Amino acid sequence: AYPREATIHGLFEAQVEKTPGAVAVVYGDQQLTYAELNAQANQLAWTLRGHGVGPERIVAILMERSLEMVVGMLGILKAGGAYVPIDPDYPAERIAYTLRDSGAEWLVTNRAAELRTPALPFAGCRVYAGESVPEQTGNPPQTATPEQLAYVIYTSGTTGKPKGTMITHRNVVRLLFNDRMAFDFNERDVWTLFHSYCFDFSVWEMYGALLYGGKLVVVPLMTARDPEQMVRLLRQERVTVLNQTPSAFYALSQREMEEADAELCVRTVIFGGEALAPGRLRSWQRKYPDTDLINMYGITETTVHVTYKKLGEAEITSGISNIGKPLPTLRAYILGDGQQLQPVGVAGELCIAGEGLARGYLNNPELTAEKFVDNPFEPGARMYRTGDLARWLPDGNLEYLGRIDHQVKIRGYRIECGEIEARLLAHASIREAVVLAREDEQGQAYLCAYYVSDEVVAVPELRSHLAGQLPDYMIPSYFVELEQLPLSTNGKVDRKALPVPEAAQTGSVYEAPGTPAQLQLVEIWQDVLGAEQVGIHDNFFMLGGDSIKAIRLVSRINRDLDVTLP
Structure with a gap:
């Protein structure tokens, strides 16, 4: 059960009534209380309504990280519209495509973002956050209903063009409020808005804080990219709920382990966005044994999160990416060829059904029909084909195995690169690892392993380590050591930025031909x-x-x- 008739902004307004004087959002040395944030969002909402914004109308928002960014998103929702977040740092071509494809007739921005995008191709109505009519600060009458659009987030598409995923108020509400919530969020919590608002992990961060009365700390971009500055922020703001992609957390954890004290107040770390290597959490667990470490699998099309798993000693020792069980209101299926249910332990495509499913892709009915299909186990319902591989574990949890499109064939054998990565991470000195299939000049595929280590590891040692667990065709031809893995703006490993190996490392001493x-x-x-x-x-x-x-x-x-x- 969950509040089926509630909207995101309606729940926020209810929280404002409870804690009007509490600090709602912080950015640097600036802050707004719940009452102040609500008033500024209302000013923007009234302005947008005056320009014709209402239910099912899409409003683009182009803003750098700031208090105004939060005001902008809430203001659009209060006006009844749905927001499309656009990062000013995106390439001009991507910004133009998003504006064009979304059909947005309004753009919420500010002068700073406008200066960074001087050639912005937008002919619609521009509304500047912070410059709205000041006298109208009361809550506008609610016009949007729970089944109407709340936001559209554009993610990368296999065709090379981003696709806009349409999420409703109800999709978000049932994620954060239901009678089987695994979390105990409250008004004493301090959250970080660490991720870009173009990445749906930010939806969980923003509304997880504001709809429960907590404080939301908007993390400056350079702080989010610098583990040392991030550790300092966690201490200064006494953050209690931290959301991280595993790649970002590994670097943060390594920096925190250099601190002699244990003064962080983080009570919950929530992982998402990419596969987690539980063994990398060992040092944090030892220093902060009371911190709950939660692994969550999710995708934009199913509204941020799908599964939940609290990690303990057994999970950290196992080294597998245990993503747990489906959240309330969702169901998971592991399907093989012909949509046949796979037995326990057998890999297949992970498909999701339930009330977290997005409406579909904006202006893309063909892709919507391809990915959001009829649920063969529930007549009249839909399910989403994730394109991810997983399998059921004997205890009813799910193990994440990687993307189906990361499957490769080497010498005729089908290989899951994630399996090789997991074996590399089992080595005591390897901190991070990614395995890719590349092609040589003749078009033949080969495996290349990229890794970050705590100490120098000889290539023959890595080969021997893998050879003890994997067949020879799964041993990478190349091993490339990096100081750190490149990350995308969303905090995930940027596979496209990994360098092409210059030479194979055999581990043997070179001896020239003598005959x-x-x-x-x-x-x-x-x-x-x-x-x-x-x-x-x-x-x-x-x-x-x-x-x-x-x-x-x-x-x-x-x-x-x-x-x-x-």
Whole structure:
């Protein structure tokens, strides 16, 4: 059960009545109480209504991190409209596409954001937050209903064009308020708005704070990117609820472990956005044993979060990405070919049904029909095909296995890169790891592992570590050590920014050919492998060789050396 007739801004207004004088939002040395935030949002809402904004009308918001950004989103909701967040740092082409595709006729911005986007192609009505009519501060009459749009968030699409996911008030309300809530959020909590408001994790952060009477600390962009500054902010603001992508948290945790004291007030850390390596939480767990570590899986199309798992000693030791069980109002299915239910332990596509499902994709009925399909187990209902791989564990929890489109074929074998990553992370010295499939000049696929380590680890040691657990075709041809993994603006690993490996690392000491026969063989190897240098002790497969290249190699040796190898 949940308040089915409530709207996001209606719940906020109810909280304003309870705690009007409490601090609602903080940015640097600026702050607003609940009453002040409500009044400023109301001023904007009345202005927007005067310009024709109402239910099902889309309003773009272009704002840097600030108090005005929060005012802007609440003001649009109070006007009855739905907001489309746009980051001023986005490329001009993406900003233009979002404005064009969303069909927004209004743009809420401020002078600072406008200066950063001087060539903004927008012919509609511009409304400047903070410059609204001051005398109208009362709550506007509610016009939006729970089933109407609250926001549209654009995410990357496989076609190369972003797609706008349409979320209703009811989608959000049932996530934060139901009679089986696993969290005990309250007015004493201090939250960080760490993520970009273009990433739906921010929806959880913003409304989790403001609809429960907590304080929301808007994290400056440079602070969010700097673990040292972020640790300082957590201490100064006495933050109690912290939401992080795993990649961002690993760097934050490492910096916090350098502090001698244990003065953080964080009572709950909530992970989401990408696969978690539980073993990386060990040091935090030891320093802050009373902090609840919660792993949540979610996607924009199912309204932020889908599952919940509180991590204990068993989960941290296991090293698997245990994402737990579906949240109230949602159901999960693991399906194989032909939409057949998969048994426990067998991987399949994770599909989600229930009241968190988005309405669909804005102006994209074909993609909506492809991803939001009829639920074969519940007539008349829909389910969302996530494109993620998972499997049921014997205890009824789910294990996340990665993206289906991260499956690759190497030497004819289908491989889950996430499995290799998990094995690398089981090494005591490896802190972070990502495995990609790349193609060489001949178009042949090979595996490349990128890792961040606490100490120098020899490549042969890593190969030996993996060889004890994985077949040879799953051993990466390349190992690239990085000081840190590149992150996107949403705090996820930016796979496109990972460097192309310059040379395979075999771990063997180079020894040049010493005989005419060795010289001939080395030249053939270099040609077949596309390698600049091959030593007489190098391993063919460690240099990126595979079964197809091996056939080519044998053919060349037979022809050029006039021998007959099988």
